[in-house]
Amino acid sequence: MAREAFPRRRILLFLLLLAFICLSLSAAYCLYDAKQVLQPAPLDLRTEDEERHLHSVLDSLYPERTSIALSPLPYKAPAENLNVSAGSAILIDCVTGSILWEKNADTLVPPASLTKIVEMYVIFEAVERGEVSLDDEVPLPPQSWSANLPSDASRMYLGKGQHVTLRELLLGLAIASGNDASIAAAYYICGNMEDFVARMNSAVKKAGLEHTHFVESSGYSEKNVTTARELATFARLYISKYPWALKDFHSVAKLRYPMEKNLPENQRSRGDSLAIVQNNTNKLLDKITGCDGLKTGYIDESGYNISVTAEQNGNRFLSVTLRGPGHSTAEGNKHRVEDNLALFHYAFANYADYHPRSTDEEHEFTVGIAGAEGRAVRLVPAYDESFTVPFIEGDSPTGAAASVNVSADIPDCLYGAVSCGSVYGSLSYTLGDTVLRTVPLVADRDVPASEGLAKAKGALVFKIIQLYQSYRASKS
Numbered sequence: 162m163a164r165e166a167f168p169r170r171r172i173l174l175f176l177l178l179l180a181f182i183c184l185s186l187s188a189a190y191c192l193y194d195a196k197q198v199l200q201p202a203p204l205d206l207r208t209e210d211e212e213r214h215l216h217s218v219l220d221s222l223y224p225e226r227t228s229i230a231l232s233p234l235p236y237k238a239p240a241e242n243l244n245v246s247a248g249s250a251i252l253i254d255c256v257t258g259s260i261l262w263e264k265n266a267d268t269l270v271p272p273a274s275l276t277k278i279v280e281m282y283v284i285f286e287a288v289e290r291g292e293v294s295l296d297d298e299v300p301l302p303p304q305s306w307s308a309n310l311p312s313d314a315s316r317m318y319l320g321k322g323q324h325v326t327l328r329e330l331l332l333g334l335a336i337a338s339g340n341d342a343s344i345a346a347a348y349y350i351c352g353n354m355e356d357f358v359a360r361m362n363s364a365v366k367k368a369g370l371e372h373t374h375f376v377e378s379s380g381y382s383e384k385n386v387t388t389a390r391e392l393a394t395f396a397r398l399y400i401s402k403y404p405w406a407l408k409d410f411h412s413v414a415k416l417r418y419p420m421e422k423n424l425p426e427n428q429r430s431r432g433d434s435l436a437i438v439q440n441n442t443n444k445l446l447d448k449i450t451g452c453d454g455l456k457t458g459y460i461d462e463s464g465y466n467i468s469v470t471a472e473q474n475g476n477r478f479l480s481v482t483l484r485g486p487g488h489s490t491a492e493g494n495k496h497r498v499e500d501n502l503a504l505f506h507y508a509f510a511n512y513a514d515y516h517p518r519s520t521d522e523e524h525e526f527t528v529g530i531a532g533a534e535g536r537a538v539r540l541v542p543a544y545d546e547s548f549t550v551p552f553i554e555g556d557s558p559t560g561a562a563a564s565v566n567v568s569a570d571i572p573d574c575l576y577g578a579v580s581c582g583s584v585y586g587s588l589s590y591t592l593g594d595t596v597l598r599t600v601p602l603v604a605d606r607d608v609p610a611s612e613g614l615a616k617a618k619g620a621l622v623f624k625i626i627q628l629y630q631s632y633r634a635s636k637s
Contacts, residue, residue, distance in 0.1 A: 201529035201537035215605050218582040219543060226544045229398045234259050235598040238551055243507055245500045248484030251389040252504045255397050255477040256514050259549040266390040270483040273458030273466050274338040275392055276380030282399045283360045287350050295328040305345035314340040314381055317418050318437050322425030335410035337439040343379035368398055383462035389481040396455060396468050396479055411454030414441055444494050445469050449505050465493030469501045478508040511552045513562040524588055529574045531623040532616055535608040538579050540571055540586050543601040566591045576623040578610040
């Protein structure tokens with residue numbers, strides 16, 4: 162009996178040794194796998210298809226990525242009691258869409274010639290689609306002749322038989338606020354006023370404006386209506402889509418028209434002697450550093466309106482003030498200048514824009530995955546990281562923007578299936594002790610879960626990582 166037990170014990174010991182070796186190898190393999198998960202190799206760059214899919218998913222999950230709607234600052238800012246005489250006003254950061262200050266910004270007011278911002282947008286859309294060219298010569302219907310306009314209408318002095326390009330009409334709109342130019346351009350684009358106004362109303366509706374509506378293109382009618390908030394929203398869209406319009410049209414100091422080239426053939430011998438010189442109606446152009454637009458407007462029913470934009474040190478702000486007081490043009494301009502000097506001094510003295518400072522600072526993080534068919538995934542910001550930074554005492558606004566600290570809260574690893582666009586971490590932006598903003602970090606791709614033994618091994622690896630994290634936390 163003793164001799165028979167001995168081989169059995171040897172076999173048992175061998176099996177135990179074999180089991181120990183297998184377990185040791187499995188443990189070593191799992192530990193190696195855990196290390197690979199905690200320290201994943203860099204991922205290949207996303208393909209074009211993966212990039213398109215990521216943007217499509219994020220656009221559907223985060224509509225703010227593509228929305229032009231204005232929004233409050235992402236942190237609590239102190240209320241500022243600015244001395245603005247206009248009945249309705251708003252001040253925004255053009256880059257981020259943040260509202261810096263407002264006063265009765267949802268009051269319905271006739272926009273007067275601020276209407277022409279929307280008209281110019283519609284014209285630029287037509288140029289973009291190839292319907293017309295800026296250098297096209299525009300026939301002038303009788304409705305657009307200066308002599309046929311009401312006596313109090315703004316004009317660039319169009320007349321019968323003149324030769325004028327669409328580009329010149331746009332200068333007439335932007336500089337002199339010419340209602341004659343407005344009518345001529347509308348008729349050229351659509352053949353009549355009704356169809357052109359339909360395009361204007363379609364453009365503001367597409368932009369999400371609910372209370373803005375037009376009945377004609379020049380702003381002369383009091384039946385055109387808008388609000389300071391909605392007009393600022395549209396002006397921001399206009400500038401972002403056609404930024405060159407500021408330099409080419411809105412900031413041009415003078416309009417000289419009609420020149421010899423514009424005159425009918427029987428008047429060409431008079432040369433440029435008939436030219437009328439008009440200064441830009443925007444008196445802020447030479448009073449605010451970096452001011453390059455945008456548009457003024459006045460009718461009795463609206464008061465003195467203006468939309469202003471200026472850029473300094475890469476920061477662009479925009480204001481809209483409506484129902485400005487004044488019993489004359491000189492008085493109305495005085496109040497428009499005072500109001501907007503106060504607004505822009507406040508903006509540039511108290512706010513600046515934060516942007517990632519270089520491509521090296523793009524915040525993408527590679528995180529390993531256990532129990533999945535892929536080894537890792539990238540976590541990326543769900544939307545634009547740019548935002549408006551406040552002045553904090555002891556630093557300049559520009560310096561404050563450069564001092565923003567960014568920290569990432571990301572897991573050491575993930576387990577199982579990962580979904581493109583799902584949130585797995587966050588970025589926090591702080592200035593001093595103040596948390597200014599947080600942005601979700603989301604997966605940049607779909608990664609399916611493992612199946613069968615690979616899934617079980619992944620669960621074991623994830624458990625090992627959890628135990629290691631707990632041990633490390635207990636020692637810290």
